[in-house]
Amino acid sequence: MSTQIQIIPSTAPVGAEVRGVDASANVDDATFDAIKDALHKYKAIVLRKQKLTPDQQLAFCGRFGTLDPHVLPQYLVPGYTQLVRISNVLDDAGQPIGMIDAGRVWHSDGQFQAKPNMYSMLYALEVPHDAAGQPLGATQFVSTAYAYAQLPQATRQRIEGLKAVNSLAAVYATLKRNNVASLRAPLTEEQKREVVHPLVRTHPVTGEKCLYVSRAATMRILGLAQDESDALIGELADWCLREGSIFTHQWQVGDLLMWDNCASQHFAIGDYALPQRRLMNRTTVGGTVPF
Ligand code: SIN
Numbered sequence: 585m586s587t588q589i590q591i592i593p594s595t596a597p598v599g600a601e602v603r604g605v606d607a608s609a610n611v612d613d614a615t616f617d618a619i620k621d622a623l624h625k626y627k628a629i630v631l632r633k634q635k636l637t638p639d640q641q642l643a644f645c646g647r648f649g650t651l652d653p654h655v656l657p658q659y660l661v662p663g664y665t666q667l668v669r670i671s672n673v674l675d676d677a678g679q680p681i682g683m684i685d686a687g688r689v690w691h692s693d694g695q696f697q698a699k700p701n702m703y704s705m706l707y708a709l710e711v712p713h714d715a716a717g718q719p720l721g722a723t724q725f726v727s728t729a730y731a732y733a734q735l736p737q738a739t740r741q742r743i744e745g746l747k748a749v750n751s752l753a754a755v756y757a758t759l760k761r762n763n764v765a766s767l768r769a770p771l772t773e774e775q776k777r778e779v780v781h782p783l784v785r786t787h788p789v790t791g792e793k794c795l796y797v798s799r800a801a802t803m804r805i806l807g808l809a810q811d812e813s814d815a816l817i818g819e820l821a822d823w824c825l826r827e828g829s830i831f832t833h834q835w836q837v838g839d840l841l842m843w844d845n846c847a848s849q850h851f852a853i854g855d856y857a858l859p860q861r862r863l864m865n866r867t868t869v870g871g872t873v874p875f
Pocket residue numbers: 670686687688693704706721722723850851852853864866
């Protein structure tokens with residue numbers, strides 16, 4: 585018999601809280617399927633008040649698919665290849681123990697990979713607060729399926745069949761342009777590799793069409809002059825973020841936030857600094873070649 589879960593959608597076109605799940609326990613198949621359906625429907629879902637060891641996070645998240653090793657191995661949780669730390673906390677040598685600037689641009693995880701990440705799961709161990717006790721370091725989401733569905737017909741026709749070049753080097757360049765204080769190691773030649781993906785991709789499970797473009801990772805649209813390409817990338821990126829589209833997740837310790845990288849983009853708000861500490865462990869599930 586499955587556990588009774590409750591789904592509370594946000595007021596935005598993306599995001600929901602799923603109640604009634606203990607991800608550290610042996611979640612039965614029917615309940616798990618309901619959680620996965622909610623993830624596909626709402627694109628970003630949170631399970632609150634979870635108490636997860638690294639192994640329990642890996643076990644639960646691993647049910648969504650094969651977990652990817654992280655592209656920047658220096659930030660892995662010691663002893664784990666598939667669990668990356670996102671944190672502004674420093675070690676005894678003054679070095680960050682995790683990625684300090686993760687997500688400071690609107691993006692979809694792994695867009696610069698031939699097979700981008702399908703889902704990401706972020707588990708909150710420490711959440712920064714302001715002096716009044718309000719949480720800082722929120723994560724925002726938009727639905728790229730909603731963005732595509734709402735596009736004017738003429739724009740849909742204009743972008744039909746277009747492909748774009750994406751790269752992690754472009755993400756780094758954007759972080760630098762935005763003055764995000766990155767302490768990341770320089771990229772290897774392999775990490776700098778450019779990949780071509782469709783500008784509109786089809787969700788492999790739901791069949792929904794999703795805009796697949798971001799100012800950070802998308803360098804140019806094939807077949808267009810660079811200025812035309814820049815203008816179209818900007819227009820589509822802005823369309824995804826237009827008023828009323830954004831869901832803001834305010835973190836609590838114990839949140840397990842999961843998102844669908846095909847059908848959403850996210851942005852981490854960097855409005856905190858030490859001694860306000862943020863520590864989260866992230867897992868990512870592998871995806872397929874976008875089509
Ligand atoms: C990310 O982009 O994966 C990080 C999101 C966050 O830290 O809120």
